[in-house]
Amino acid sequence: MTAPARILVAEDEPDVGMLLQEMLAGEGYDVQLVTNGDQLVRRAQEQPPDLIIADLLMPLMDGLEAIRQLRNDTRTAHLPMLILTAVGESARVVEGLETGADDYIVKPYDREVLLARVRSHLRRAAQLPTRNPLTGLPGNVAIQAEISRQLEQQSVFALMYVDLDNFKAFNDVYGFARGDRAIHLLASVLQEQIDPGDFLGHIGGDDFVILHFGADPEALCQRIIRVFDERIRSLYDEADLQRGYLIATDRYGVPRQFGIISLSIAVVTTYLRSFATVDEMSRVAAELKQAAKQVSGSSYKIDRRSDITPASPLTDRRSGNSPDALIVCRNEVARAAIVATLNVRGYRLLIADTEVAAQGLLAHHPHPCLVVAEVIDAASLALWQQLNHSAPLIALVHDQAAAAAARAAGAVAVVWLGNNPLDLSDQLQTALTALASDPE
Known part of the structure; x- marks a missing residue:
């Protein structure tokens, strides 16, 4: 039997909150009620629901700030979020949608309209593979949506692509179960090292994405590399560690010596450049990641070009000539x-x-x-x-x-x-x- 969808409602007016709770519970949903934005954020982070309904005007923290914080948290960034607003608050509705709300409902609301919108967003969320099944982190669809949202808001952030080097050889020698442990280890290191408010997603395989909102992505790269390089050694057999490499065949069938798994990190920022689309930003990141992979051991490459910077050798080499x-x-x-x-x-x-x-x-x-x-x-x-x-x-x-x-x-x-x-x-x-x- 499928568990009922969990809906978290934030409403500071007791009568309105109780009415919403009774109406949604009557439709078979598991409903939790909180009375302010601070409680909403804490409850959603502790046990993410399937959908959030939040009033715009609440004490301690309003609905806009609560949604902003939840969108910047990898545990809740993918959730459908609806806002409740009074008639005549069109400016606040626009602000709410730009902050990250998916839809809005005007009070006094129409019962059938509200239920239809709840069903629609739950159905859409269920159809999207928002979570990577291996790590539970937001998957590719959620990542693309979050990058698009930040670009639309003209946010200042660093987009960081992280993946493993020598991972195929590790999988070939030790098997996929230990390979999954290496991916889990990387996910754990990234979760520990990113700043509060950063977004972490798992594209798939050994590829991860960070949206970092701090001013020093280089320091974050260095922290991640230092901790990962220390911990990854725990997954190797002692004899292989002593030798310093694994013996495996490359993609061309040539036997080679492969060193300890390392990281390649590509960093593209909006500090000096503007990007119109996710694809445009991702192309630059892919170019940087290729450059990082041309250096042995864990390394990172940061794009420091600006909108007025002329073409550099990095961009000139895309042709591969x-x-x-x-x-x-x-x-x-x-x-x-x-x-x-x-x-x-x-x-x-x-x-x-x-x-x-x-x-x-x-x-x-x-x-x-x-x-x-x-x-x-x-x-x-x-x-x-x-x-x-x-x-x-x-x-x-x-x-x-x-x-x-x-x-x-x-x-x-x-x-x-x-x-x-x-x-x-x-x-x-x-x-x-x-x-x-x-x-x-």
């Missing part, structure tokens, strides 16, 4: 110098700090046109050799033995790693110029 260059370098300062040098040359960069991390990048971009990799000994050349020497190698070396091993293996150039980033950049520029003039 830029050649891929794989960078493998443990030293952060040296890696930054290499990135800056290759960026100027127009490469799309795949950035890793170890050979294992590079394997994860190659699983999605298996044919780089250039490899710039740190060579410590002959074993360090294994990654390039797996590519069958299809891309020229510029070897980064610390000593003569590594330089000799790289030259013997066929490296087109040797660049010495020292303490001076400018010197490193100059060496790399020379090697790239020579490569461009003699690609063979």
Whole structure:
């Protein structure tokens, strides 16, 4: 037997509230009655109903503020909400609809009209997959609706797309049950780290969305990454943790080493730019997420362009015509110098700090046109050799033995790693110029 729909009514006039409760209960609904906006918010958050009816004018907190708070709470953002208003309050009705109400009923209300609207909104809500079945978070329909609502209100917010890297390999090795645990872990971390009032949704699979209304989305990204990177290790077998990677096949059927699951976060904000539609904002986010996934380990990319910013290299590369260059370098300062040098040359960069991390990048971009990799000994050349020497190698070396091993293996150039980033950049520029003039 199906449980009756639960309706939460907020009405401060006792006679009106009791009449509403009796009328709805008579139709078979489970009705709860509260008398102010504060009680409405608390009750809805504790046990979300199927539908909310709220009077506009109430003590402690009016209906508009209550609806605004409930729309900004992931537990209640998807619920159908109706407002009760008196005749002649058209301006308040408009304000209520813009705040997030789905419909309105004018007092004194017509019994049949009210019941018809309640049935209509409950039926529509039941037909929409508003909740993700795995996490219970608002699903794709609710996410799209919430982003649209915030854009229509010209809100200032950051849209953050979060997903897992190396998740397929994790699923392949450990099975879908443990994969679901990884998704639950990410959902838990996100729920803990977002600010009060932020919206959290689960698109599906390992993809999540946050609408962040604070002023510092970068700090939120850093918190999420720090906590997630600590906790995800608990889902790995100890032997795999000690080794530092899993062995699985990529989408092309090539066996590879995949590092510990990490996060890629794309952040698009309305701080400096305006967006007309959800699709427009989502396209920029997808572009940023792709850029984040070209860096090994947990990373985030924030769109800092404004409405008056001319086209940047990020937007110019949407066509996918830029050649891929794989960078493998443990030293952060040296890696930054290499990135800056290759960026100027127009490469799309795949950035890793170890050979294992590079394997994860190659699983999605298996044919780089250039490899710039740190060579410590002959074993360090294994990654390039797996590519069958299809891309020229510029070897980064610390000593003569590594330089000799790289030259013997066929490296087109040797660049010495020292303490001076400018010197490193100059060496790399020379090697790239020579490569461009003699690609063979």
